[in-house]
Amino acid sequence: MMARPYNFSAGPAAMPEEVLQSAARDMLNWQGSGMSVMEMSHRGKEFTSICETAERDLRELLAVPDSFAILFMQGGGLAENAIVPLNLGQGGVMDFVLTGSWSEKSHQEAARYGSARIAASGQAQAFCAIPAPSTWQISSNAQYVHVCSNETIHGVEFDELPDLQALGSAAPLVVDFSSHVASRSLQWSRVGLAFGGAQKNLGPAGLTLVVVRKDLLGRALPICPSAFNYQLVAQNNSMYNTPPTYAIYMAGLTFQWLKSQGGVAALEARNLAKARLLYSCIDGSQLYTNPVDPSVRSRMNVPFFLRDEKGQAIADPSHPRNTAFLEGARAAGLLQLKGHKSVGGMRASLYNAMPLEGVQALVDYMREFEREV
Amino acid sequence: MMARPYNFSAGPAAMPEEVLQSAARDMLNWQGSGMSVMEMSHRGKEFTSICETAERDLRELLAVPDSFAILFMQGGGLAENAIVPLNLGQGGVMDFVLTGSWSEKSHQEAARYGSARIAASGQAQAFCAIPAPSTWQISSNAQYVHVCSNETIHGVEFDELPDLQALGSAAPLVVDFSSHVASRSLQWSRVGLAFGGAQKNLGPAGLTLVVVRKDLLGRALPICPSAFNYQLVAQNNSMYNTPPTYAIYMAGLTFQWLKSQGGVAALEARNLAKARLLYSCIDGSQLYTNPVDPSVRSRMNVPFFLRDEKGQAIADPSHPRNTAFLEGARAAGLLQLKGHKSVGGMRASLYNAMPLEGVQALVDYMREFEREV
Numbered sequence: 001m002m003a004r005p006y007n008f009s010a011g012p013a014a015m016p017e018e019v020l021q022s023a024a025r026d027m028l029n030w031q032g033s034g035m036s037v038m039e040m041s042h043r044g045k046e047f048t049s050i051c052e053t054a055e056r057d058l059r060e061l062l063a064v065p066d067s068f069a070i071l072f073m074q075g076g077g078l079a080e081n082a083i084v085p086l087n088l089g090q091g092g093v094m095d096f097v098l099t100g101s102w103s104e105k106s107h108q109e110a111a112r113y114g115s116a117r118i119a120a121s122g123q124a125q126a127f128c129a130i131p132a133p134s135t136w137q138i139s140s141n142a143q144y145v146h147v148c149s150n151e152t153i154h155g156v157e158f159d160e161l162p163d164l165q166a167l168g169s170a171a172p173l174v175v176d177f178s179s180h181v182a183s184r185s186l187q188w189s190r191v192g193l194a195f196g197g198a199q200k201n202l203g204p205a206g207l208t209l210v211v212v213r214k215d216l217l218g219r220a221l222p223i224c225p226s227a228f229n230y231q232l233v234a235q236n237n238s239m240y241n242t243p244p245t246y247a248i249y250m251a252g253l254t255f256q257w258l259k260s261q262g263g264v265a266a267l268e269a270r271n272l273a274k275a276r277l278l279y280s281c282i283d284g285s286q287l288y289t290n291p292v293d294p295s296v297r298s299r300m301n302v303p304f305f306l307r308d309e310k311g312q313a314i315a316d317p318s319h320p321r322n323t324a325f326l327e328g329a330r331a332a333g334l335l336q337l338k339g340h341k342s343v344g345g346m347r348a349s350l351y352n353a354m355p356l357e358g359v360q361a362l363v364d365y366m367r368e369f370e371r372e373v
Numbered sequence: 374m375m376a377r378p379y380n381f382s383a384g385p386a387a388m389p390e391e392v393l394q395s396a397a398r399d400m401l402n403w404q405g406s407g408m409s410v411m412e413m414s415h416r417g418k419e420f421t422s423i424c425e426t427a428e429r430d431l432r433e434l435l436a437v438p439d440s441f442a443i444l445f446m447q448g449g450g451l452a453e454n455a456i457v458p459l460n461l462g463q464g465g466v467m468d469f470v471l472t473g474s475w476s477e478k479s480h481q482e483a484a485r486y487g488s489a490r491i492a493a494s495g496q497a498q499a500f501c502a503i504p505a506p507s508t509w510q511i512s513s514n515a516q517y518v519h520v521c522s523n524e525t526i527h528g529v530e531f532d533e534l535p536d537l538q539a540l541g542s543a544a545p546l547v548v549d550f551s552s553h554v555a556s557r558s559l560q561w562s563r564v565g566l567a568f569g570g571a572q573k574n575l576g577p578a579g580l581t582l583v584v585v586r587k588d589l590l591g592r593a594l595p596i597c598p599s600a601f602n603y604q605l606v607a608q609n610n611s612m613y614n615t616p617p618t619y620a621i622y623m624a625g626l627t628f629q630w631l632k633s634q635g636g637v638a639a640l641e642a643r644n645l646a647k648a649r650l651l652y653s654c655i656d657g658s659q660l661y662t663n664p665v666d667p668s669v670r671s672r673m674n675v676p677f678f679l680r681d682e683k684g685q686a687i688a689d690p691s692h693p694r695n696t697a698f699l700e701g702a703r704a705a706g707l708l709q710l711k712g713h714k715s716v717g718g719m720r721a722s723l724y725n726a727m728p729l730e731g732v733q734a735l736v737d738y739m740r741e742f743e744r745e746v
Contacts, residue, residue: 004402004407005407007408007412009414009417011414012412012414013412015409015411020400020411021400024401027394027396027397027400028377028390028397034380034706034708035387036388036393038385038388038578039380039387039388040385040709041382041383041385042385042578043714044382044709074447074448074449074452074579074617075452075600075614076615077614078599078600078614078615079447079448079600079601079614081599082598083598086598112595112596112598199618204618205411205415205615205616205618206579206616207579222485223485223486225452225454225455225485226451226454226455226482227448227449227452227454228452240451241449241450241451242384242385242449243578243579244447244577244578244617244620245572245577245579246579246620247579247620250411333407335407336413336414
């Protein structure tokens, strides 16, 4: 059998081959139950055990303290942009740090539910840098402060989460870690709530992970839909409404795979090596360019541009040099490298399931393409 | 290989064996793409084609007119209980016909977003009957009238959708068809919006289907989350946020299977035969009983009770006769027959994927159990 191609999709993204093999094997009969996981009542003992194991493994993997609840929900990060202010905003002031498309969207959506303010913005630097926390204008009455710890589209990442207490604020920190979770360790002592879609580092699309400090439960506005009320979801062990059972199962298999790889510390070391390999290829070339300040470059999402004959970065996806690059990549077994439509160029996403060999194959191809162009 | 057991779960529920086999076969490499469907960008050509085919097949299968939009969403029926009033209620009067647990929940949730009124209720008949439409008190200013066309828990079903125009109302009819969709034909001329989770007749949990008349789009309240704004979802072909890609794929395979079975007309005939077989077994026995008025008995969900020595229906799931019945059923390859916790007793769900042979096996077992008890 031919080796599988390397898949650099920004999400839904590559999953570990072992996880897919296990799912295929058990598709018609999970562990002798006579049922596919898809066919199980979410209240039956089989699925209950799958869900509890997944939550326990995730808690261990991410070192989530007992003072936090883990919720399995639906709707993705975009839905959480409304669900978070509905649950935590109390109709008051909410502060946002804008570092790219995702935090901008979060800010816009929250304005439906209270006073959404901008504490800091990297827009003037075209989101190629992150304003230093010491410069943030945090409202004294902020119900929470929102950051996106890794911007999937702009490719910028907080190397360290801000310490709001050290900045003189008692507001809880809300972290959108959709494209970041489980790629590196996380300082829970600085976090009030973290949320993210599973479809990047943790599993398939259709599952949203919410990790919330238990003392923040019970603050939902009356207009918060019951199905998205964190307290109700927590009280019902994520079974308030029918959960996305198969997505939870696949995420659970992925958690077990992540543990088998040595856990988050080992993955972080591997992710760092993968990112260094690709950025050093880009920085060492005349053809490729990445505009992000090296101190905040994302390890997960690496947007880059090819230059034209005059040395200008080419955003247009239909430029012949871009189409030639993508066609050659596909022929070399390197898939889904096209950049996000709002930015153009290329993007390689290097989530947990991407092996170092995949990045090496990409770098080899990029060097060969540069020699021949 | 041993035959698969018959799975009577109320949802998530049995899926066609051919669909599961196809999914297992393509898990690591969908049609030579080198990717699992779970690994595909939702914006790539592969997944776009999967999604478009699924929508087209569903439109054909359900005979949905072009004047309706088909939306693939998340959150299930429980989330729609909030999403419908947020999109159609306009903060005004909404009428509900209560026929069981699900319509009761819909009514309660809608009260967050306007004036939720009860047009009729079967509660006085313990939800064993449905009030005749001619007796409904429809508000003259109702933004919509909500019915649940099949109550999964109480096992009652509208044999025909109400004709609101004939009742003198211009309000659109909202139909919760979660446990009904594709089990029988549907008169779209009477419908404004229909919604349902996929996890009963159409696929796995994690996908919600919404079919909405296009002239009803654009009425959402400002507090409606963007991710659940029908107009935005429709304008973006269900890709406003990352959709539950694998659940859409599985539903799409199920749509193809349903078409291969002869479509909804053939399925309806089969579902009628299945229901008749089981109800006639219950009605012909001294041991089993179903309390629902025969004119509104559900073809999809058949709750029934065993009687004790005194002839009383036994709700308590821990009663020895109930546990013996369930243990024997499991040994006979008949799974997930335990009734809903709010009702007790037993429940057999006979969705599209349940073959007549499965119901025959259940009936055979029930008769044998009755002889031996």
